[in-house]
Amino acid sequence: MTTMDYIIDAKGKKLGRLATEIAHILQGKQSAGYRPNAVAKVRVLVKNCQDLGLDSARSDKKIYYRHTGYMGHLKEATLAERFARAPEQVVRDTVRHMLPKNFLNQKRLNNLKFVK
8 A cells, every 4th residue: 555645735724723634634534444553654744834823822822841851940932932943843743742642653743744
């Protein structure tokens, strides 16, 4: 069976709507031979990721936290800051959280590619 490519143009789309569409495709739910315990033979190519539509109020309120491992080193960044630095990473993280949390999560994410 060959790999099927889905090309999605993210220009003007909302982040959550785009991520649910990608997660649905990566799970293989749109195909007739859907199996929840297998990685689908699909690949999602997202283009124009930097032109994604973000809600201005949401981008200032949403805060991502990460810890460096040292005491008191909790780092935070807003959605707008992370999106300005790496829009592909924001989309990838959003899709990752929408996929089922099991051993297939990373294998499915490997089928998500970003093109310019």
